[in-house]
Amino acid sequence: xxxxxxxxxxxxxxxxxxxxxxxxxxxxxxxxxxxxxxxxxxxxxxxxxxxxxxxxxxxxxxxxxxxxxxxxxxxxxxxxxxxxxxxxxxxxxxxxxxxxxxxxxxxxxxxxxxxxxxxxxxxxxxxxxxxxxxxxxxxxxxxxxxxxxxxxxxxxxxxxxxxxxxxxxxxxxxxxxxxxxxxxxxxxxxxxxxxxxxxxxxxxxxxxxxxxxxxxxxxxxxxxxxxxxxxxxxxxxxxxxxxxxxxxxxxxxxxxxxxxxxxxxxxxxxxxxxxxxxxxxxxxxxxxxxxxxxxxxxxxxxxxxxxxxxxxxxxxxxxxxxxxxxxxxxxxxxxxxxxxxxxxxxxxxxxxxxxxxxxxxxxxxxxxxxxxxxxxxxxxxxxxxxxxxxxxxxxxxxxxxxxxxxxxxxxxxxxxxxxxxxxxxxxxxxxxx
Amino acid sequence: xxxxxxxxxxxxxxxxxxxxxxxxxxxxxxxxxxxxxxxxxxxxxxxxxxxxxxxxxxxxxxxxxxxxxxxxxxxxxxxxxxxxxxxxxxxxxxxxxxxxxxxxxxxxxxxxxxxxxxxxxxxxxxxxxxxxxxxxxxxxxxxxxxxxxxxxxxxxxxxxxxxxxxxxxxxxxxxxxxxxxxxxxxxxxxxxxxxxxxxxxxxxxxxxxxxxxxxxxxxxxxxxxxxxxxxxxxxxxxxxxxxxxxxxxxxxxxxxxxxxxxx
Numbered sequence: 233x234x235x236x237x238x239x240x241x242x243x244x245x246x247x248x249x250x251x252x253x254x255x256x257x258x259x260x261x262x263x264x265x266x267x268x269x270x271x272x273x274x275x276x277x278x279x280x281x282x283x284x285x286x287x288x289x290x291x292x293x294x295x296x297x298x299x300x301x302x303x304x305x306x307x308x309x310x311x312x313x314x315x316x317x318x319x320x321x322x323x324x325x326x327x328x329x330x331x332x333x334x335x336x337x338x339x340x341x342x343x344x345x346x347x348x349x350x351x352x353x354x355x356x357x358x359x360x361x362x363x364x365x366x367x368x369x370x371x372x373x374x375x376x377x378x379x380x381x382x383x384x385x386x387x388x389x390x391x392x393x394x395x396x397x398x399x400x401x402x403x404x405x406x407x408x409x410x411x412x413x414x415x416x417x418x419x420x421x422x423x424x425x426x427x428x429x430x431x432x433x434x435x436x437x438x439x440x441x442x443x444x445x446x447x448x449x450x451x452x453x454x455x456x457x458x459x460x461x462x463x464x465x466x467x468x469x470x471x472x473x474x475x476x477x478x479x480x481x482x483x484x485x486x487x488x489x490x491x492x493x494x495x496x497x498x499x500x501x502x503x504x505x506x507x508x509x510x511x512x513x514x515x516x517x518x519x520x521x522x523x524x525x526x527x528x529x530x531x532x533x534x535x536x537x538x539x540x541x542x543x544x545x546x547x548x549x550x551x552x553x554x555x556x557x558x559x560x561x562x563x564x565x566x567x568x569x570x571x572x573x574x575x576x577x578x579x580x581x582x583x584x585x586x587x588x589x590x591x592x593x594x595x596x597x598x599x600x601x602x603x604x605x606x607x608x609x610x611x612x613x614x615x616x617x618x619x620x621x622x623x624x625x626x627x628x629x630x631x632x633x634x635x636x637x638x639x640x641x642x643x644x645x646x647x648x649x650x651x652x653x654x655x656x657x658x659x660x661x662x663x664x665x
Numbered sequence: 666x667x668x669x670x671x672x673x674x675x676x677x678x679x680x681x682x683x684x685x686x687x688x689x690x691x692x693x694x695x696x697x698x699x700x701x702x703x704x705x706x707x708x709x710x711x712x713x714x715x716x717x718x719x720x721x722x723x724x725x726x727x728x729x730x731x732x733x734x735x736x737x738x739x740x741x742x743x744x745x746x747x748x749x750x751x752x753x754x755x756x757x758x759x760x761x762x763x764x765x766x767x768x769x770x771x772x773x774x775x776x777x778x779x780x781x782x783x784x785x786x787x788x789x790x791x792x793x794x795x796x797x798x799x800x801x802x803x804x805x806x807x808x809x810x811x812x813x814x815x816x817x818x819x820x821x822x823x824x825x826x827x828x829x830x831x832x833x834x835x836x837x838x839x840x841x842x843x844x845x846x847x848x849x850x851x852x853x854x855x856x857x858x859x860x861x862x863x864x865x866x867x868x869x870x871x872x873x874x875x876x877x878x879x880x881x882x883x884x885x886x887x888x889x890x891x892x893x894x895x896x897x898x899x900x901x902x903x904x905x906x907x908x909x910x911x912x913x914x915x916x917x918x919x920x921x922x923x924x925x926x927x928x
Binding site: 476477478479480481483484487488490491492494495515516543545546548549550551552553595598599600601602603604605607608609621623624625626627628629634635637638640641642645646649650651652654656657658659660661662663665 | 670672674691693695696697698702705706721723724726727728730732733734735736737738739740741743744745747748770773774775778779819820823824825826850851853854856857858859860861862863864865866867868869870871872873875876877
């Protein structure tokens with residue numbers, strides 16, 4: 233017996249899964265560059281959110297057309313992967329359609345896969361048309377040029393090819409077509425191959441089979457370099473997303489300590505021996521390491537759908553701010569930092585760049601109205617606003633670089649207890665006016 | 666009319682050894698902004714009418730720190746918060762009502778961690794509860810049948826998931842409640858939040874309040890109802906810019922209810 237195909241298959245599998253695992257480790261290391269944040273609260277609600285939002289796609293359907301099409305592709309992706317299990321077993325032990333021995337149920341299963349494959353193919357075509365022919369506004373914003381634009385299309389091509397290969401593989405499988413059970417779609421493709429010799433059919437079937445599984449392995453490894461990581465990260469991301477009301481911004485604990493010290497004359501920094509928490513190196517964020525790991529996970533999870541940007545009041549009125557770009561910039565800078573660490577034997581060497589200014593401009597940060605439309609719009613619970621706020625904090629607390637009018641506002645609050653220059657003693661004058 | 670307003674301070678209550686039912690947090694806009702002061706007075710009239718024992722902090726009230734926090738000045742925010750909490754805890758405040766969603770959000774969500782634990786209500790929720798308890802009754806009055814749309818304040822709606830209380834009140838006025846293209850969860854910001862109220866907008870091709878005003882004009886309301894003094898200003902400016910002052914007025918929910926009864 234010839235074991236060459238089995239050995240080749242095993243090698244392809246090991247290389248494919250191995251390289252992916254290596255990149256996943258890198259991904260986890262990069263995410264852990266962020267500050268720690270406590271996400272241990274209310275685990276049951278977190279499971280519920282993950283089940284509803286990621287598994288159940290509950291936020292996708294707020295836009296019915298895209299939501300419906302996405303559910304088809306998502307369900308297709310999940311279900312058709314059962315078929316991959318059979319392919320792997322067949323490939324490793326040299327069997328052919330090992331599950332076909334289960335009888336009628338096999339036909340039902342494969343039949344379902346075939347129908348889904350066709351639906352996925354159609355959905356992906358519609359996605360492609362929306363993106364490239366109809367040119368939906370959100371896919372053509374300024375941050376969606378070059379790689380982000382191509383990436384999105386590559387994914388669609390990948391899916392079209394994979395679905396085609398799956399159906400061709402079934403259509404040219406003489407044994408499977410003779411069974412005539414579950415070939416719902418492929419029976420209509422089979423006639424295209426009429427007249428070919430059995431050997432030729434077998435060659436096409438084998439080629440489609442190999443290309444299908446190799447394609448899946450390549451796609452798996454493509455994920456890390458693509459916005460498509462969301463198919464995995466949507467799950468942890470919806471799990472770890474904030475459970476607090478959207479209006480609640482975190483209170484910086486380091487600031488609380490300083491404020492308490494200032495307000496209470498009995499505490500002096502030098503005479504406070506219990507002071508075990510160090511002051512942070514800086515307030516707010518100017519680079520990715522200043523953010524927390526959930527924010528960095530957010531960045532890798534973003535699939536650049538642009539629902540956030542299409543709801544952003546600043547973006548809608550022509551300002552530079554795009555919440556999607558905030559996430560893309562954060563991810564791109566984090567990748568750059570990760571590569572820097574790889575190149576320098578595990579330590580980050582200052583490259584003279586940072587997230588602020590080199591990626592995200594001040595103009596973008598100051599255009600935000602903190603309205604939470606982007607947070608609400610995100611189908612996978614990403615929070616661009618928290619990054620904007622942390623970067624504003626850096627600008628104001630570390631650089632005193634707020635716009636002049638905001639400095640005036642803050643001076644007024646400091647001196648008069650109101651954002652306008654009115655005396656606090658006049659605060660109840662309205663009563664007698 | 667103003668001489669009829671009964672506005673006791675916490676200090677007054679303290680002097681009598683009494684505790685009010687609720688603290689009315691007036692807020693900076695409600696105290697100093699000419700337009701917002703009218704909202705404050707309308708709300709006080711309703712409190713007086715419903716015989717609610719309330720008090721204000723008066724000169725002891727200070728900015729919650731919201732605009733400072735959203736501008737990125739966490740120090741200033743926490744200084745304000747700690748000062749306000751000290752005052753309120755000294756008065757043993759349990760319950761607060763405010764007509765400003767920014768104050769509401771900050772007091773409700775960001776003060777507890779700094780030692781300020783209160784039950785905080787937006788004035789629309791509070792008015793709704795007065796109606797539910799029968800302490801206040803309203804009928805359509807002069808707004809019966811009017812086309813009214815409600816502009817959701819970000820810090821009341823998305824930020825705190827309160828969408829129904831203000832709408833219930835409009836419906837109680839027997840008015841025709843109409844919704845803008847963007848409403849409730851997808852409500853469009855007026856452009857003032859996140860400290861934008863205090864600065865010029867970044868370069869763009871439109872002001873946010875104009876965009877929102879156009880959404881309102883699309884559905885031809887007679888009144889745009891607001892629940893936030895800043896939204897009120899932005900929408901009023903938008904209506905002026907569109908030269909629609911003659912046809913459309915911007916009113917706070919509290920004003921609608923007070924005016925319905927000619928208070």
